[in-house]
Amino acid sequence: MHFQTAPHEEVKLVSCVSGAIFDVIFDMRPGSPSYRQSFSVELTAANGRQLYIPKGMAHGFEALTDDVTVNYLISEFYAPGYSSGIRYDDPALGVEWPMPVTQVSDKDLGWPPWELINRGMCLED
Numbered sequence: 001m002h003f004q005t006a007p008h009e010e011v012k013l014v015s016c017v018s019g020a021i022f023d024v025i026f027d028m029r030p031g032s033p034s035y036r037q038s039f040s041v042e043l044t045a046a047n048g049r050q051l052y053i054p055k056g057m058a059h060g061f062e063a064l065t066d067d068v069t070v071n072y073l074i075s076e077f078y079a080p081g082y083s084s085g086i087r088y089d090d091p092a093l094g095v096e097w098p099m100p101v102t103q104v105s106d107k108d109l110g111w112p113p114w115e116l117i118n119r120g121m122c123l124e125d
């Protein structure tokens with residue numbers, strides 16, 4: 001589950017132009033009514049749905065078919081030093097991935113737990 005930290009947070013508009021994905025966002029915005037909640041939606045080439053992702057969300061997806069192509073519009077330039085993430089199976093996310101997770105990159109297995117990230121981002125919590 002990826003995000004860029006301040007001052008390089010990104011708005012994203014995501015669609016799946018071939019195949020199908022289970023797309024997930026997690027709200028990391030203190031004060032938001034959906035703070036610490038996840039939302040998921042199936043994006044497929046056939047349903048043509050797009051997900052608008054505001055700043056302050058972590059985002060990730062699971063491919064549900066072979067030969068998936070995901071399209072992003074992103075509001076900011078890539079800022080490698082400000083890339084961060086949360087492990088897909090972090091209990092704080094509460095995400096039930098619909099298919100067995102068979103491949104995750106080493107980078108994505110190495111993200112810290114949400115609670116540690118949260119303490120750094122939100123000192124008053």
Ligand SMILES: Cc1cn([C@H]2C[C@H](O)[C@@H](COP(=O)(O)OP(=O)(O)O[C@H]3O[C@@H](C)C(=O)[C@@H](O)[C@H]3O)O2)c(=O)[nH]c1=O
Nearest residue numbers: 001002003012059060061072074077078079080083107
């Ligand atoms: C995201 C990105 C990566 N890169 C480079 C860095 C690295 O060498 C290679 C792969 O990067 P990543 O491992 O971050 O790629 P990836 O895992 O596909 O990252 C993406 O994941 C999904 C869930 C998102 O929400 C996206 O915003 C983005 O974070 O591409 C760019 O040059 N520009 C970019 O905008």
